[in-house]
Amino acid sequence: MERSWGQASLYLLNGAAVVGVVHGLTQLPQGIPHCFGQGLILHFSGTMLVASLAWLLWWGAAKVLGKPAPQPGTAFWVGWGLALMPLAASFLPHLPVLPQSPALGILVGLPVLAAAPLLARRFTPPFAWIRWLLPALAILCPLFLTLDRRGGAWHPGPYDLPEQPPESQSAETVGGQRPxxxxxxxxxxxxxxxxxxxxxxxxxxxxxxxxxxxxxxxxxxxxxxxxxxxxxxxxxxxxxxxxxxxxxxxxxxxxxxxxxxxxxxxxxxxxxxxxxxxxxxxxxxxxxxxxxxxxALTGRRKAFQAMADDYSWFGWIVPSAWLDSLLQHPFVWGVPRxxxxxxxxxxxxxxxxxxxxxxxxxxxxxxxxxxxxxxxxxxxxxxxxxxFRGSRTADLPLPAEEYRHSRPQGPVQQQHILAAEAGLRAGSEEAAEAVRFMHQLYLEExxxxxxxxxxxxxxxxxxxxxxxxxxxxxxxxxxxxxxxxxxxxxxxxxxxxxxxxxxxxxxxxxxxxxxxxxxxxxxxxxxxxxxxxxxxxxxxxxxxxxxASRPHVARDDKRVAVVFEGWKWTARWTGGEEAPEATGLYDLKTDPQEQNNLLGEVDVPSALQDAISKLLARDTSASRRSGLAAEQRVFLEEMGYADEEDHEEGQE
The missing domain is CATH 3.40.720.10 (Alkaline Phosphatase, subunit A)
Incomplete structure (x- = not known):
């Protein structure tokens, strides 16, 4: 077959496209719900990107070294090998004897690149196939994305109330003038x-x-x-x-x-x-x-991005911030963030x-x-x-740079809030001023x-x-x-x-x-x-x-607080059979700001102690616990909760 760089580029792109589409169709390493079309687009376009870059490098090196264009079949198998790398990286972690690493996929693809001339002798697609294959695949991917959206998973609203109420509602429940x-x-x-x-x-x-x-x-x-x-x-x-x-x-x-x-x-x-x-x-x-x-899509977006980072050419060669911007585009999801x-x-x-x-x-x-x-x-x-922006802060001096957005009107983000918290613990007056500014921003909102x-x-x-x-x-x-x-x-x-x-x-x-x-x-x-x-x-x-007054209990996974008759008791406690470790006792009637911890100085009032014993004895948390879903962890990260240092109650 006659060699030309134009023909070689077509074969290279087609070889990559075939494997990229297979990767998208298999949804490896794991299917993310309602992301079929997105996965197909990601892997197809990623392989097109790396194949195009490979062709440019190949062509440039050949020009410098005076080498001719490669055989079309060789170019096809080079594209095939490049696209195989993220597919192999997606598949191999499912084998228990192998660790999870993108490098495994690259190691699998390299022998295919080396053997491309030999593979070309075994099989080289006819040019008639090549001429139509790439356009067909390029049409297939957005078509799948469109059909995926029409399946109902991507409706951005607003939503409409059904014309008829549920049949389960009985006639007896409907009557009467209720608000x-x-x-x-x-x-x-x-x-x-x-x-x-x-x-x-x-x-x-x-x-x-x-x-x-x-x-x-x-x-x-x-x-x-x-x-x-x-x-x-x-x-x-x-x-x-x-x-x-x-x-x-x-x-x-x-x-x-x-x-x-x-x-x-x-x-x-x-x-x-x-x-x-x-x-x-x-x-x-x-x-x-x-x-x-x-x-609804936040968890899927983040999970999809994590998959793209580890198992696609886009994630391997495109900076994470750029990839994040690309994956937030309404075209990808049909729903603006x-x-x-x-x-x-x-x-x-x-x-x-x-x-x-x-x-x-x-x-x-x-x-x-x-x-x-x-x-x-x-x-x-x-x-x-x-x-509302500036209604309370317009006349206030801006906080130090580490405590605010680079733009004067930009929102205060989690990193600024964390920096202010660290500054407070270090006794920084600049941090205290920043906190007062943040509080006024909050009140504007x-x-x-x-x-x-x-x-x-x-x-x-x-x-x-x-x-x-x-x-x-x-x-x-x-x-x-x-x-x-x-x-x-x-x-x-x-x-x-x-x-x-x-x-x-x-x-x-x-x-x-x-x-x-x-x-x-x-x-x-x-x-x-x-x-x-x-x-x-x-x-x-x-x-x-x-x-009659009643005790109130509040808790999280590390702490518990009981308030009764003006007294408040706090403890470190994860629930179950573990005994709570008391951390505070406050008289809220005289100390509503909780500045004077009386634990160890006065006895816990008997009524409060009785309420604590009865409340904690009713704990059902051990029977309710369940593993953290992947999407739930995504929301924790999105809202700024996950993996943050816990400075417990300022009493460390």
Whole structure:
């Protein structure tokens, strides 16, 4: 066959393309759910990239050395060998005797490159094949990607409520004038950000506080999103539901508020923007529609990128940051990534729009509805969008460079927050100034959230339907207390006190003693005329539900805190049969900032000691524990939790 560099390039590209497509079709090393088309595109285009680079190097070296173009068959097998390398690297780790390493794949491909002239004598594809094979494969890959999206896995929303309610709803559950119920969870919102002298500008929440039922704070079940939402949505305390942290899973046997309301005749709709409570994690149970499109793909994207880094030519030769940008492109997924706090186009704006879209449909229903709306704001990174940016920080000096974004208006990221925390522990005044600046940025974002709440309240009022809105949070955030930042790293009060507002149809205007997050589900069920049997929480508006004080327990996978009759006891404790190691005793009546640890100076009050013994004896965490799913670890990394150093309660 006549030699030419043009013909050699075609054979080289075709040899690589065939193996690249095979790699994509086999989905090795492991199939990532709903990423078939993406894998095909990745491996096909990666082999095309490396084959093109190889041809340029080959051609350049031949010109310098005065060598002729290679035989077409030789070029074909060289392309085949290059593409074989990531395929072999994907396959070989499945063999128990071999370690996981990309180098193994390269070692497998090198003999094919060396033997390419011999292999060419055995088989060289006819040029008629070569002329059509590459275009056919180039069409096949995007076609598979399109079909993959049409399969329903990639629908970015907004989602529509089914025209008919579930057939399981009986006629008996439908009648009666029951209010619509809206539960809004504001992630990472500490109570004193919206109530008290140092609160943000929150005119909407101020109005709801004046017109409705409110508390200076509610007590959260945990310092983390997943367990606190389980307590909120099941009506159980932390000992009963047994999930200690974001590293664990929602137990399938626990009945959710949404399931009970759906069975009770309510239409149900959810809108969420935190991956820990995505539908795949079990939180979609009981919802006719669960719009988690802002986060549903995050785990798949990250898992796919990890696979690409280790088992594709793209991952081997393209810098990780470039690859990340490529894989975030909407073309790859059909769904744009939702970033926080970017010029009014971030998560809070999107969540509000999706919530209003849900209300458009729910308010047309004859039946009452339950809407659960979760806002990721004001979780880090800190920085409000639009007109709220600078409302509290414009006149403040910028922090030192290590504590802020390189752009003056850029959001404060996890690395800046971690640097500030380290500076606090080192006694740096610059770090303390940076923390004060970050806190003001956070409060600006809270004001943005308040405006979002205003749009929802206005929509509810315009409908004229009897509606109750309950607004709360999952946990708070540290801003320098005990030299700590972030959350999930202590059981101090800034992390366990969250907002509580209840407003709407026949809700009395008054302040109540601090409720618990586990009171949310029974309170809403009572308004719906449904029983909350088996729940530990109280129905706050039910007759006779006030009165006697009760102990509160909060915990994570390392710590536990019990509050009773103004006293607070804390301990290191992982649960099960392990004995807790007490770390603190505080009189919250005289020391609400927890500055004076009385452990060892005074005896634990007998009533508190009795409550501790009874609560810890009911721990179910050992029976609830499950392995951390790969996607769950991805969300931990995405939210800044995974592999971070744990400076426990500032008491080390």
């Amino acid at each position: 619509d119920l809206i539960l809004i969870s504001l992630d990472t919102l500490r109570a004193d950000a919206v109530v008290g002298p140092n609160r943000a500008e929150v005119p909407v929440l101020d109005r709801l506080r004046q017109e409705g039922l409110w508390a200076s704070y509610a007590r959260a079940s945990s310092n983390q999103t997943l367990p606190s939402h389980i307590g909120m949505l099941t009506g159980l305390d932390a000992m009963a539901f047994g999930v200690r942290s974001n590293y664990e899973a929602l137990p399938s046997e626990l009945a959710l508020l949404s399931e009970l309301l759906l069975d009770g005749g309510y239409r149900t709709f959810g809108v969420v923007t935190n991956g820990f409570i995505r539908g795949d994690a079990g939180f979609a149970r009981g919802f006719e529609v669960y719009d988690d499109s802002a986060v 939702v970033d926080k706090n970017l010029g009014g186009r971030g998560a809070g704006r999107r969540t509000t729009d999706r919530t209003l879209h849900a209300l458009d449909q729910l308010q047309q229903q004859d039946r009452p509805y339950f809407l659960f709306s979760h806002f990721i704001d004001p979780h880090a990174p800190y920085g409000a969008p639009g007109v 809270v004001s943005f959230l308040d405006a979002c709440m205003g749009e929802i309240v206005a929509k509810v009022e315009a409908s004229g339907r009897p509606t109750v809105i309950l607004i709360t949070g999952d946990h708070g955030e540290h801003f320098g207390e005990h030299n700590l930042m972030r959350h999930s790293n202590s059981v101090f009060e800034p992390l366990l006190q969250v907002p509580f507002f209840m407003w709407g149809h026949e809700v009395p205007a008054k302040q109540i003693d601090p409720p618990f997050l586990m009171d949310v589900a029974p309170t809403l069920l009572h308004l719906a005329g449904l029983e909350s049997e088996g729940m530990a929480g109280r129905a706050l508006l039910a007759p006779g539900e006030g009165g």
